[in-house]
Amino acid sequence: MADETAATETGAPQASHEIPDSENNGAKRKKLLSILAIVVVVVAILWGLWYFLTQAGRVHTDNAYVGADSAQVTALVPGPVKEVRVAGTQAVKKGDILVILDDADQRIALADAEAALRLARQHYSQADATADAARARVAARGADIAQAKARLRDANATVERARAELARRESIAGTGAVSGEELTAARAALASASAARDLAAAGIASAEATRGSASGDLGAAEAIVRGTTIDTAPDVAAAQARLEKARLDLARTVLRAPVDGIVTNRAVQVGQRIAAGAPIMVIVPIGTAYVDANFKESQFGDIRIGQPVELTSDYYGGDVVYRGKVVGIAGGTGAAFSLIPAQNATGNWVKVVQRLPVRIALDPEQLKAHPLRVGLSMEATIDTRGN
Template sequence: MMADNTAAIETEALPATDEARGAKRNKMLRILGLVVLVAALIWGAWYFLTQSGRVHTDNAYVGADSAVVTALVSGPVKEVRVAGTQAVRKGDILVILDDSDAKLALADAEATLRQARQRYGQAGANADAARARVSARGADIAQAQARLRDANATVAKARAELARRESIAGTGAVSGEDLAAARAAFVSATAARDLAAAGIASAEATRGSASGDLGAAEALVRGTTIQTAPDVAAAQARLEKAQLDLARTVIRAPVDGIVTNKQVQVGQRIAAGAPIMTIVPIDTAYVDANYKESQFEDIRIGQPVELVSDYYGGDVVFHGKVVGIAGGTGAAFSLIPAQNATGNWVKVVQRLPVRIALDPKELKAHPLRVGLSMEATIDTRGN
């Protein structure tokens, strides 16, 4: 009898235990749901307050406006003072070319300039000499004119003597010998007059020739100085070019940066215009972030950006700002642009590069290298 009562009591206790367990499980589920709901609300509030309006991409890469170093004159390489990956400052000597030919060209240009200056001085002296000859010919003309006046007076006197003797020749007062002498004197005076007149013409012709020489000599120096004379200026320009070519045998760094892609060795003969190395100015590096076209609704120039690089890890956060948006997608300017006017066209989301300028202080503290990948997040909440 007692065994039956015990079994009955145990049978009644089992449903009570299951009900308690179910109630406890339901309570735990409600608590878990409440925790999940609170966590979701907290996460939503955190996302709304900190992440809403932030546009993210990991398709971003470091870039820089690299400087390609080229030889401006040809010649054999005498010395190479830098190696690949070496940091250089603007003005540092990179390569020295053999300057023997350049020095010879400079000496030749200096001699040409001295010769041009000498010729200009000679032209000035010739002009002065021609001017003196013109003045001398003027004096010759004046002297010839004086002789002509004297000859005219002599002719007039001889004519008067001849006329007087001829007027009294019939009276027997003048002998035939005196009359002949008077006629000879008149003829001689007339000849002397004609000779004096010819002397004036000759002197004037000589002065004309001297004036022509003077014009030719003055044309070489008229309106110029020894600095502006064409031959002297041309020789000066040639000298300056020779000096420039000599200076260009020493190739210097055009910017601060890191030497990369070095393609020059000692003894190599390089041609003018040949690239010999590239200098990457890492201090002015920037980031090109390629965002999807669907992300551009709120992106504007001037917005702040946070960037993280695998090179330094998540502990180093770079700060920058949007400074430009490309005028077209990369596919639009590719060598073979995509042709979407086909029957099997499939839409592909395009990406547009966004140029991001980095904080120079942060960049100096943590230098980057061209081509490194970045993760960029633009804060668009300031729109």
């Protein structure tokens, strides 16, 4: 009994010490939980504030790729390749010589066209001279007609005189004052004058016929040169056009870069004979590159043309942030314009969220400082808050 009392007396103080320790631990736990709750709330508030200030109203996609309106270089005239001055991946400027073709055939064609032009000018000058000669012949035939008419008038006068002489002699033939010989001579003179008159009349007809022939020649000659000059004559103009084409074909034997950019897909070698229209290389204008970002259809509620865009590329990493703006939205999804469009009117239809391409223009200065390449992947974030 004494032992139990001693044990009780000994245990009483121990229980009195354990109760305050557990209360202290509970208080500390509650304090820590309160502090943790406050920290969580503060973090949540800060995150919400950060999201509202920086992320709210922004749509993001990593399905974006760099593109450019590449220029395909093609040969416009056929011929063997004489010289290739660029290599793949080489940067070129607009107007730089890329390829030179052998121009022997084009030079011969140019010489032939120049000769044809000179010949056409010569023919025109000849036709003009022929027209002038025809005019002179018509004028000469007019003078011949005037002379023939004058001879006819003289012949008529001679006939009248001969007729009067014959009539006078015949009136006095019965008196014996005129011999038979004189009467015969008067009759012969009248016949001769009549014949001369008929010949003069025939001369007029002949001169008029000759003038008609000359007038026809004049019309034919004038038809070639009427209303034209040596530069506007059809034959001369056609020859001039052939000459210009020959010069153009000769100039086209030197192929130049149409734009600034990088040479890719070079498919031409020295000695190779290329046909007109054959593609030989592609020039990629990286200075005017753009981005096609494929956003989900559910993200287009606030996307508008002109909105600012931030972009990053794996090529440079997150340290380089490109600034751009939305310049266009495609007229249809990629699936709609694919070679074999999806047929959803079947029994095995499953809804798939579609993506619509958005064209984003980049800052030229940033492209100059950090050039991109076609096909690189990008991450794009459109700020729609200013909508």
